[in-house]
Amino acid sequence: MLLQLNKTPIILIGFMGTGKTTVGSYMRNQLKLSYMDLDQYIELKEHMTIPQIFDEQGETHFRDLEYKYLKDTLNKFDIISTGGGIIENQASLDLLKLQKNVIWLDCDIEIVFERIVNDPHRPNANNKSLNQLKNLYSSRISRYNEIAFMKVNSNQNVSDIYQEITTSLTSD
Numbered sequence: 208m209l210l211q212l213n214k215t216p217i218i219l220i221g222f223m224g225t226g227k228t229t230v231g232s233y234m235r236n237q238l239k240l241s242y243m244d245l246d247q248y249i250e251l252k253e254h255m256t257i258p259q260i261f262d263e264q265g266e267t268h269f270r271d272l273e274y275k276y277l278k279d280t281l282n283k284f285d286i287i288s289t290g291g292g293i294i295e296n297q298a299s300l301d302l303l304k305l306q307k308n309v310i311w312l313d314c315d316i317e318i319v320f321e322r323i324v325n326d327p328h329r330p331n332a333n334n335k336s337l338n339q340l341k342n343l344y345s346s347r348i349s350r351y352n353e354i355a356f357m358k359v360n361s362n363q364n365v366s367d368i369y370q371e372i373t374t375s376l377t378s379d
């Protein structure tokens with residue numbers, strides 16, 4: 208498939224555990240495009256894990272790093288998956304609003320909960336009940352919606368998600 212990106216990256220957004228990294232890697236393999244997971248990029252550049260950054264420098268500092276490296280990755284990669292909380296930072300939100308191909312992956316919060324409950328690598332999911340996670344999810348939905356070009360139900364297999372995204376991008 209020939210996808211004309213015209214230097215506009217495909218950016219995957221959505222809550223934790225909605226499959227952004229899985230879909231991003233799958234798209235990279237299928238489309239032979241460059242791909243980066245923003246969390247992974249931050250860890251590589253900062254030589255720290257995400258939980259270490261949260262613990263030692265705090266979430267606000269992590270959000271600043273997210274913004275800094277988002278700017279970086281936008282100019283370097285064709286496909287980027289972002290962390291679920293990127294929309295918590297106004298500067299990141301504003302920057303994402305300017306991007307064309309922002310894809311929102313979304314699925315039932317109960318499914319997300321099963322996937323991420325007590326994940327030690329996710330400080331904002333660790334030790335959270337289903338209700339607490341639901342509240343966090345609800346507080347973020349309008350911002351995902353505000354910046355997304357399309358919303359995809361990610362409670363389906365990855366090849367179907369891929370088909371849905373590429374069909375929409377090529378029928379522009």
Ligand code: S3P
Nearest residue numbers: 222223224290291292329330331
């Ligand atoms: C976060 C989501 C994580 C990561 C960090 C904070 C959040 O990314 O950026 O742990 O606040 O939702 P994933 O969405 O890839 O889990």
